[in-house]
Amino acid sequence: MWGVKDVKQEKLTDTVAFRLGTLGAITADRFAEGIAVHGLRAKHAGLLALLASGAAASQQEIARTMKVTPSLVVGLADDLEELGAVGRERDPDDRRRQVLTITGRGHELLAACTAVAHALDEELAAGLGDAPAAALRDALALLAARSGLPG
Amino acid sequence: MWGVKDVKQEKLTDTVAFRLGTLGAITADRFAEGIAVHGLRAKHAGLLALLASGAAASQQEIARTMKVTPSLVVGLADDLEELGAVGRERDPDDRRRQVLTITGRGHELLAACTAVAHALDEELAAGLGDAPAAALRDALALLAARSGLPG
DNA sequence: TATTGTTATACTCTATAACTATA
């Protein structure tokens, strides 16, 4: 009628942003648990995926792409080198650059991480049904692309 | 034909789990930035939302519902009390219990947090289009309910 | 001088354990 504004008093917990944050944290925790047995944390897996995609090689490029500081990449690369998952060589053309390459063992570990993520996907899909699960997958793919995420 | 297994070599970065984790972290960061001006972090907002819903009142109940330790709730309640967002009173029936109640100022701050989340929602929806945005919202609502999240 | 990687240090968030008071 008049004066009655359409005040949509949405609850914080009902927003997409809040649910994306909380469900994302839960999922990340479960992923971390699943890959911990291999001595890996989520950032190790992300780094391996990045090397496998060929999108980055030097530690600076990796830091920029992953949006973390170069000093963090040093530690991640140390760990992965110790696990035999990556090789680390000075670039002959610019000896300041450390070029990381994923090894066969690194591909194995990445596959193990992917399997953990895939199992989580199936669990999520089972709780949704086929059509909503596909819609979720498509929506997240779009948002990931728009956010400039690698993959 | 024969011997050719259906090896679905999905990439880690293409899984729903990985994208949910990364997009969730990005969204949580942006939410944190948006509410920081009010002196709040995400957990403060979650606690206010919990009090507003009436689902918990004592610090132990809050800790259980938010899946954090009681000692963390002490600090959050300290902060919110100092901001005038919550009242804290001993339960007369059991003087061990501290009962938190959200104040008028608390409702204001919660509304400010909700507005930040709502703005993020609109930005996410704008990047998707109406139908996929609605599908995302519905899927996350279902997953949130199945994960036992408050709201 | 500028850049890459490294090291040293500090900060944030959270949990664990010990403690106080009530029951």
Added chain:
DNA sequence: TATAGTTATAGAGTATAACAATA
């Protein structure tokens, strides 16, 4: 004894800043 809350301490993860090597 058991429980609610608090305090003290420790750990994980990350960033910032200073540094060494190379350009």
